[in-house]
Amino acid sequence: MPANREPANLADILERILDKGIVITGDIRINLLDIELLTIKLRLMIVSVDTAKQLGIDWWEHDPWLRSSDRELAHENELLRQRLSALEYDRERPPPIEAESEVIDERSAEAEDRW
Amino acid sequence: MARETGVWLYAITPEFDASRLPAVNGVGGAAVRVVEAEGLSAVVASVDLAEFGEEPLRRNFEDPTWLEATARAHDGVIDAVSRLGPTVPVRLATVYHDDDRVRALLEDRYDDFWAALRFVTGRTEWGVKVYADPRAFAESAWSTEASAEGGGSGPGTTYLHLRRAQLSAQQAAEDTVAAHAKDIHAALDRIAVTARLYAPQHPALPEEPGRMILNGAYLVDDGCTDEFASRVDSLAAEHRGVKLELTGPWPAYSFAGAEEEARP
Numbered sequence: 001m002p003a004n005r006e007p008a009n010l011a012d013i014l015e016r017i018l019d020k021g022i023v024i025t026g027d028i029r030i031n032l033l034d035i036e037l038l039t040i041k042l043r044l045m046i047v048s049v050d051t052a053k054q055l056g057i058d059w060w061e062h063d064p065w066l067r068s069s070d071r072e073l074a075h076e077n078e079l080l081r082q083r084l085s086a087l088e089y090d091r092e093r094p095p096p097i098e099a100e101s102e103v104i105d106e107r108s109a110e111a112e113d114r115w
Numbered sequence: 116m117a118r119e120t121g122v123w124l125y126a127i128t129p130e131f132d133a134s135r136l137p138a139v140n141g142v143g144g145a146a147v148r149v150v151e152a153e154g155l156s157a158v159v160a161s162v163d164l165a166e167f168g169e170e171p172l173r174r175n176f177e178d179p180t181w182l183e184a185t186a187r188a189h190d191g192v193i194d195a196v197s198r199l200g201p202t203v204p205v206r207l208a209t210v211y212h213d214d215d216r217v218r219a220l221l222e223d224r225y226d227d228f229w230a231a232l233r234f235v236t237g238r239t240e241w242g243v244k245v246y247a248d249p250r251a252f253a254e255s256a257w258s259t260e261a262s263a264e265g266g267g268s269g270p271g272t273t274y275l276h277l278r279r280a281q282l283s284a285q286q287a288a289e290d291t292v293a294a295h296a297k298d299i300h301a302a303l304d305r306i307a308v309t310a311r312l313y314a315p316q317h318p319a320l321p322e323e324p325g326r327m328i329l330n331g332a333y334l335v336d337d338g339c340t341d342e343f344a345s346r347v348d349s350l351a352a353e354h355r356g357v358k359l360e361l362t363g364p365w366p367a368y369s370f371a372g373a374e375e376e377a378r379p
Contacts, residue, residue, distance in 0.1 A: 005194070005364055010183055011316050012242060013190045016332075016368035017207040024220065028121055028169050028210040 119164040122150075122211040125192045126158045126366070127203045127221070127228050137195035142188040143167065150214045152221040155228055158196050159217060162210065172208055190366075197366035201236040203228060204366045235367040238308055238334050242362035243347060244316075245299055245329035251356055252288035295357050296329040299350050306343050307333035311369040325358065332369035 123142055133149045133156075141147050141160035150157045165171060175181045186207065193204045211217050221228070304310045315327035335343045344361060351359045 012362055013186050015313050017189055024209050026209040027212045027216055
């Protein structure tokens with residue numbers, strides 16, 4: 001038997017233990033479709049986790065999709081609301097004097113139509 | 116209230132002396148043990164359903180840190196067991212209520228398990244990932260084409276010529292890269308008993324040059340291990356601009372489906 005395997009890439013492990021392996025239905029069932037969908041998301045990100053960890057990056061700790069606790073979502077909603085009201089406040093103020101381009105005017109006219 | 120436990124299944128093997136069981140901990144740190152029936156051993160560990168029950172699993176699966184620890188623990192047990200002899204790995208998160216249910220499984224799926232075990236006996240899974248940077252192939256093709264198309268016309272026409280040359284060079288580069296992948300896979304497949312292709316993985320960082328063009332798993336007779344490994348090296352030398360990475364030995368994850376038979 002050859003030497004021990006190098007510490008494996010997480011993506012290599014996951015594709016093997018999620019997608020493959022003998023299919024047996026346990027008593028406790030995980031919806032396989034959920035796992036398939038999850039695998040797609042993981043494929044897009046998990047390789048990055050290995051690399052990011054080496055670089056000391058932990059962005060997933062803050063990704064609401066990954067840490068979807070209500071509290072964080074609420075916090076994010078609050079931030080978005082604040083930014084929205086700041087933007088609305090800006091819109092109500094007259095445009096800066098040297099707003100020279102017509103493009104800006106057209107855009108705000110369009111915006112008026114939609115509101 | 117008593118802690119509710121379930122039985123997490125790692126792998127199925129022919130019955131073996133449980134004292135040979137490697138000292139590895141499974142998911143959640145639980146000690147691994149063996150449940151036997153019909154000459155088969157199921158390698159299992161008890162897990163706390165508060166963490167590994169259906170709902171907690173669904174939640175935990177979305178936590179990359181938890182998932183990584185669990186995936187590595189699951190793989191660690193199977194890897195250790197597979198070094199003792201033929202092993203059929205079980206997919207992550209296969210959980211039973213108790214040992215009796217596992218014994219019933221060994222009885223019910225007796226034929227499947229033995230077929231799967233026979234198929235992987237004396238064989239090992241190896242992974243080969245191939246990387247190439249299509250842009251590297253495109254740039255060389257593009258510069259030759261662009262200079263051949265030459266000047267003499269207005270800037271607009273020149274731009275269109277250049278753009279067309281660039282696009283066809285990109286297409287040519289993609290074709291070249293695909294041809295490399297196909298050749299390499301065919302060469303390795305000839306040595307292997309059988310092969311499975313996975314979707315190429317996403318690049319680790321977007322700015323890294325090169326992308327995975329082949330992600331293959333190969334089931335190789337243990338007698339051919341050296342031949343396979345040296346073929347990987349020689350293929351790397353034969354295909355310039357392409358990088359090969361050999362991973363393994365893996366437990367036969369990709370070839371553990373009981374429906375698998377040797378190809379005709």
